[in-house]
Amino acid sequence: MVDQVPKTSRGWILTGGLIAAILLILARLIYLQVFQYKYYFQMSEENRIRVLPRAAMRGKIVDREGRLLASDRPAYTVSIIPSEVSKIDYLAGELAPLLEMDEKAIVRKVADRRTRKYEPVAIRRDLSFPAVCIIEESNELFPGVIYQLDQTRTYYFGKSLCHLIGYTGEVDEREAKDQHYRIGSIIGRAGVERQYDRSLRGIDGIDYLEVSATGRIIGPLEDKPSKDPLMGDELALTIDMDLQMAADSCFGDTLSGAAIFLDPKTGEILALVSKPTYDPNLFAGFVSRSEYQSLAGDERLPLFDRTIRGTYPPGSTAKLLTAGAALEEGLITPETHFGACRGGYQFGNRFFKCWEKRGHGSLGLLAALEQSCDVYFYQLGLKLGLEKWSKYARACGFDQTTGLDIPGEKIGHAPDEKWYEKTYGKYNWNKSVMLNLGIGQGEFLVTPIELAQFYAGIVNHGVVMKPHVMRYLRTPKGETNYYHAEIARGLPFSEETLEILKEGLYRVVQSGTAARSRIPEVTMGGKTGTAQNPHGNDHSWFVGYAPALDPQILGCVIVENAGHGSTVAAPFVKAVFIKFFQKKGIIKMPPPPMPPLVSSGNGVNSAAN
């Protein structure tokens, strides 16, 4: 090796390198223009090179026991390649009846594509086989129209999982540019379909085809090999479909609300229900404008995910927060008694009622929780004060999202002094707000998932886990990535405080407001709530867990406009708990229904005639 090239040679070395490079280019030019001339000339004459994306199969979604919840099924998609169509209005007129679509909708879809006009624009998904046959037979009539065997998303438990799983839609031009996704490919739009889209979507394949001038496919292009699509990952949820169905059926078709069941030790969501529901299969094909508008305009708000976006006053379920904060601050002991409840509490010139008109008398903390006495908590709230209350509300996580792996989560509202001053002006509010906040009314709002997470922390020794619905993702090769349980935060309560609170929760179900929802085989704890609603009847809350000493499941249910927590929400939680412990073998399955006594043979019954 030469250490330094002599000066005179350097110019010649550069010249030599340049000449070599130019010769290479000339050789390539000659190869293309002389030796391959015929091939390329013919191609430019016919000029039909088709670049057809082949959509990857979207990964399937299963529940914790492997039951199939969502998967792709084969379906025909009809597309138009804009660069091959000259008279789109005429073509749309011919196609409209066949595709059962509006003529203008077809024209609009093609016109919307401003760039990459050589890529097909999907016009109609999930077309019937006879219609596809007609298109195939008469393809001379429809230049630039192609059909492909594609996939359509199918949701097997459509309505009972719609908010959780979400739905898919087509990538538009802006998204294609920002995220390097192919225009018209399928993307998750809501729920876990959106959250785990990157894993579920897989990688599209691509076909380079040579096509004759009349649109017949001649074969694959010689100098560009096709790529096969790669299927997306399988997503397993922590949801148990048995519990999901049980929770869903409690609401029936008429009630609105939300139900969350989770494992407080890990944060795994076992069931997540928001009612009313819609059918996500509508979004899988092409949802028509009128169908979508009727869904979006429905005053019961079926599209609205109440579990993570609904904000409600927590009602009496928030008394745990007031009690915990006061205990922690050393303001009370479980034995502290306040002024006796005579059905209400006089504060200034206002009388604040207790739900029990007859009054509870003078109670200690545990009895006040058990009976959910409002008067006790009015006084406790006043003693605690707004500053400390809001400090604890924030520390308990009521000012942040829970970290659930479903997009779109909202934060409730835990007001503090600053907020009151800003909203009402410095002197236009007074300490009486604490009376309301102390019992979970007024300006205090929570989402059901926030409340569930708070209670899960209380029963899990103050350790608050991140709730999650993803159990694992499995690649087509079989590599499995499990969700690692994460701690979201710790509650600001000592072990002693937590023990007292749990004792209170246990008594609520043993002998208090939720005594009617007791399960003989399993000890349970919980708290009822009745949230006053300025727009209508009260909302019914119940948060419960079981077994009381070693909680394996925690349920949080709100039923809108349904009245008292003990009468509606608590029995819902009980029903799901029974299902849960039946599956565990702790509660015996009910005996199967008796076989019909009427028989065709000559048994006892016929003899009775």
Added chain:
Amino acid sequence: MFVAGALLTIISILLVYSANHNSPDPRLQDDWGKQIIWFVLAAIVFFATTAMPLRMHEVFAPIYYGIAIILLLGLILFGASMFGAQRWYSLGAFSIQPAEIGKVAFIFMLARYLTYSRRPISSLKKIAAASAICGVITLLVVRQPDLGSAVIFAVVFLVMMFWEGMPVKYLLLFITPVASMIASSSMIAWIVFFALLIFAVVPLIRSSLAFTITLVAINLAVGAFSSIAWNRLHDYQQMRIKIFLDPGQDPLGAGYQIIQSKVAIGSGGLLGKGYLAGSQNKLDFLPLRHTDFIFSVAAEEFGMLGGVVIIALFGYIFHRGIRAAMKSRNSFSALVAIGATSALAFQMLVNIGMVLGLLPVAGVPLPFVSYGGSSLLVSWVFLGLVVNAERNWQEYS
């Protein structure tokens, strides 16, 4: 020289007209007119460049370089975004591309430094300082992101250092880690690469053992690190990097362009389809045909004859450029001439190589011919510098 440049520019105006005169976008239809205005400006700049003493640029080089850096930094804040990258300053109907200005400033600055510094070229300190001059501006360009221009800076740097007499073993220090990184994508390629590397450094062992060990160690580290880093990335992240490095990977975008470009060129044949008669060109099959893919329009309409003429004109310019550098008695002008020539040559090779499907699609314009004011002006400035160095070859520094 003026004639060669003028011929290329006139070809450019004809091709831009052919490519865009019936474009559906009315703004593009007037591009050929704009290109004429740019040509007039470019001619003025060319004569100014040939007349101005090179010594003056030698004095002002740090100022040029500073301005270029400021413009590139400003781009991060105020640049107009086009095709997802910030490369332009928008000034009404025209736009300015600071990376082009940066090429000229960089050549002056590096030439000045190499001429002024009294250290021998084999000194590591000198090489490090020169690398810093190149590194700062290259990083700013990569940031845009404009990988094509960044590679040009790197190549011009290496050619100028080679010209100044940097020992070949140091050239290896720059080139081999890049090769190692690329080769590390496949185990076999990496083993072959290392076999070649070790074979190449064997003669060095006796004279400078420490250097040899460093070189091999750097290559091992780069290769191992990049393959580990690569495997830790998600599929979609890998895909993005692949598309960034080689847009041809994006099968519907650049992959399609390459096919259509090859069809255009191949179907041109020996003599072409005739001016304004290219079917690929007319039917809107060729995206970016008036800028990056203009050579395919030429090859379709004027055939191999047209292509060879364009390449021959370039060849003539390069020949004169290298000759000027060899003849010059002044180290600064020789370096400027070789820098300008290598910038033109490398862009031309990368652009035509891409259009012919030999190289990945990188947004590098064809000097003189691609539509675009900044590129045209700077091509002519380079030409002017070469002519200037050629004329004043007797001047000693």
